[in-house]
Amino acid sequence: MMALVQNPPGSPAPRLLVHGLLALAAMGLTLAARVVFQERHRAERRQIEDAGRVRRTAELAASWRQLPYTALAEPDFTPRFLAATNWAALPLTPLQRERLAERLRLMLAHLAEPTPAGYLRLRTGGLTARLEPTPAVRTLLGLPAGEPVPAELARPEALVARLLPQVAGTGPSNRLHTRLTAVCLDHLRVGLAATNTPDAVFNGVTTLGFTMVQQAHDPGFRYAGLEEDDAAAPQVLVAFFARTEDPAQAGPVYFSLRWAEADGQWAPHNLFSDMLVGFTTLF
Helix, strand or coil: CCCCCCCCCCCCHHHHHHHHHHHHHHHHHHHHHHHHHHHHHHHHHHHHHHHHHHHHHHHHHHHHHCCCCEECCCCCHHHHHHHHCCHHHCCCCHHHHHHHHHHHHHHHHHHHCCCHHHHHHHHHCCCCEEECCCHHHHHHHCCCCCCCCCHHHCCHHHHHHHHHHHHHHHCCCCCCECCCCEEEEEEEEEEEECCCCHHHHHHCCCCCCCCCEEECECCCEEECCECCCCCCCCEEEEEEEEECCCCCCEEEEEEEEEEECCCCEEEEEEEEEEHHHCECCEC
16 A cells, blocks of 8 residues: 655745746746747837838939939930940950940840830841740740740741730839930949859949849840850940939849850840839840
8 A cells, every 4th residue: 555645744845846836937927028029129120120221222212313314315325325335344356346336236226215126136136046935925925835836926026026015014013114214324334254143243343233123024035056054155244324214213224245156246145124213125
């Protein structure tokens, strides 16, 4: 038979148990309060950081709007743009420099007044090109993935003519501008790079800063002898501040071109613009 042992009167065991329970309860309350205060602190810190980002973005937008801009519609704009280009930063052959000036003229014409014919000259003039619609373009045009392109859109001219009017409806507000009206020539940046990764574009020799960026639509042009990941092809990076029809929208625009050795010509590769510009296009 099991014997029951009772604590004698005045034994410290019950008091110790009570004190232990009280200590545990106090510890639990302390930990709970600490968690609550930590969450509140993190929430307050996020609010402060968000407010700081909004304030910094507003400051950047204001400074970009105040820059001196030159209208692309001015008759001498393209010569002034080429004159402002720092050619010394581009160790190119005479042929590469000549062809780059030609491609920049086509580029500026496209940014100022995009048309299907002008865009095709920019993307295919002097280049051996083929068009393979990207998944994003298929979605934009309502083309099922994996199925052949309809006969009426098989020619690049037809596909571009269908695509160009639709790109303005792809932004958050569906009111993106599709043409630039002015560029700040005082802050034109150019450079030669082995890659056009986001770090090379936004933090490299042509950096002008940014808030959030968006990439222009690539219909899917591919060039002979120039693979997408070809690291050997020289790349020219160009950046400048620009405005659209809305003078309140201004910010940096970045684009790159790669040298297609097989054709001896520069091929457009990527174009990015800051969200504050409110701009999109085909590239």
